[in-house]
Amino acid sequence: xxxxxxxxxxxxxxxxxxxxxxxxxxxYDAGVNRRDYAAAFRHLGDHxxxxxxxxxxxxxxxxxxxxxxxxxxxxxxxxxxxxxxxxDMVAVxxxxxxxxxxxxxxxxxxxxxxxxxxxxxxxxxxxxxxxxPHANSMF
Amino acid sequence: xxxxxxxxxxxxxxxxxxxxxxxxxxDLALNKKDFAAARAYxxxxxxQHSTYGADGPEGLxxxxxxxxxxxxxxxxxxxxxxxxxxxxxxxNRGKNSPGTKAVVDIFRxxxxxxxxxxxxxxxxxxxxxxxxxxx
Numbered sequence: 001x002x003x004x005x006x007x008x009x010x011x012x013x014x015x016x017x018x019x020x021x022x023x024x025x026x027x028y029d030a031g032v033n034r035r036d037y038a039a040a041f042r043h044l045g046d047h048x049x050x051x052x053x054x055x056x057x058x059x060x061x062x063x064x065x066x067x068x069x070x071x072x073x074x075x076x077x078x079x080x081x082x083x084x085x086x087x088d089m090v091a092v093x094x095x096x097x098x099x100x101x102x103x104x105x106x107x108x109x110x111x112x113x114x115x116x117x118x119x120x121x122x123x124x125x126x127x128x129x130x131x132x133p134h135a136n137s138m139f
Numbered sequence: 140x141x142x143x144x145x146x147x148x149x150x151x152x153x154x155x156x157x158x159x160x161x162x163x164x165x166d167l168a169l170n171k172k173d174f175a176a177a178r179a180y181x182x183x184x185x186x187q188h189s190t191y192g193a194d195g196p197e198g199l200x201x202x203x204x205x206x207x208x209x210x211x212x213x214x215x216x217x218x219x220x221x222x223x224x225x226x227x228x229x230x231n232r233g234k235n236s237p238g239t240k241a242v243v244d245i246f247r248x249x250x251x252x253x254x255x256x257x258x259x260x261x262x263x264x265x266x267x268x269x270x271x272x273x274x
Contacts, residue, residue, distance in 0.1 A: 008224035012150055014143075051274065053267030061269065084223040084245075086154060091221055091228050093245060093257065106259050108243035110221070110230060122230060122273065124243045126190070126259040134187055134194040138257065 004080040004092070017085045020113045024090040025080070027118055028109075033077050035070050037063050045117035052123050073099050078107075081139050088113045095128075095139060103128035106138040154222035161227040161246050162217060164253055169215050174203040182252030189258045199256075210236060218274045225249065232263075232274060239263040241273040 004025075010018065023043050031040030041059050050057045055065045069076050075098035084091040089112055096105045105125050112120040128138055160180065168177035178196060185196045192202040206213055212235035221228040225248050233240040240260050247255035263273050 006223075007226040008150075012146065012224060014147055049271055050269050051271045053264050053269070053273055055268055057269040057271065082245075084221050084226055084228050086221045086223050089219075089221050091243075108228070108245070108259055110219070110228075110243075124230075124241045124259045124261045124273075126261055129190055132190045133192065134198070136186055136188050136194060138188050138190065138259075 004083050006083045006085070008085075013085060016116075017087065019116055020088065020090050021083060021085050023113065023116055023118065024092065024111050025083070027111075028078070028080065028092065031062065031066065035066050037066075043118050045114050045119040047119055049120040051121060069099070093139065096125075101127040103130065150224075153224070157222045157225075157227050157248055158220050160248065160251070161229065161253070162220070164246075165215065165217070165229070165244070168199065168203055169206070169213065172203050172207045172211075172213075174200045177203070180253050182249055182254040184254055186255040189256060191258075191260075215242070230274070233260070 006021070013021070027040050027043040030036045044059055048058050048062065050061050055061050076096065077098060078094050078096045080092045080094050082093040084093075089110065091108055091110045094107045094109065096107065099105065105127050107123055107125040110122045111118050132138065164177055164180040167173050167180070178200070181196050181199075185194070185199060187194045187198050192198045214234045216232040216234065217229055218232055219230045227246045227248065229244045231242040231244060233242050239262075241263055242258060242260050245257040246253050267273070
């Protein structure tokens with residue numbers, strides 16, 4: 001996965017933080033963009049608490065949701081713009097393309113890890129409107 | 140003490156300081172709706188990425204004045220905060236906005252002042268496919 005920026009230079013992070021970031025980026029690219037569930041789910045812990053209201057709990061819920069996306073929006077993809085890491089928390093500020101909304105969506109996903117495995121996920125997603133009151137973009 | 144431990148302590152101290160700064164700033168701006176007080180936390184510029192406000196400190200000021208009249212009961216609970224370098228990311232619950240919204244706000248800090256803001260907002264739906272809530 002390329003094109004993203006981390007909030008801090010690499011040497012500022014602890015080893016565990018760099019590992020957590022790499023786990024989340026690989027999970028995201030495999031699960032969300034390639035829909036390669038076997039590759040994605042090896043990063044999950046023995047539970048995966050889902051807070052997105054449109055997705056059922058656990059790995060099964062993740063798969064059910066992205067099977068639906070694959071079927072209805074096969075070109076759907078998400079670009080990671082910026083990554084934030086603090087200890088066991090990793091957040092990504094993202095833009096989606098070719099999904100259900102005309103201009104794509106801006107979103108933030110937050111992941112919690114335990115011992116290098118992803119165990120919990122929250123997100124907030126906002127469709128990008130046709131016009132916004134400044135020239136700075138949502139990113 | 141090793142260099143790497145020094146680095147981690149400096150980083151933790153910066154995170155603590157930035158979380159405190161943003162929590163106080165946000166509470167003044169959106170909960171107390173006191174833009175004059177919040178203004179003291181803003182740097183020489185304020186680059187706005189939210190779809191809800193115009194650019195600059197004056198754009199935020201206009202939004203706060205608008206909220207004072209149109210959303211007087213608006214209150215934002217800070218649910219979790221992640222600090223990384225010059226950035227603070229907050230996962231927030233906006234109540235009486237109207238209805239309840241899930242929000243992530245991201246702030247960038249330069250020389251101890253807030254200079255840039257991004258956000259995403261989503262209505263909390265009446266029902267969900269899991270029992271975990273959006274928070």
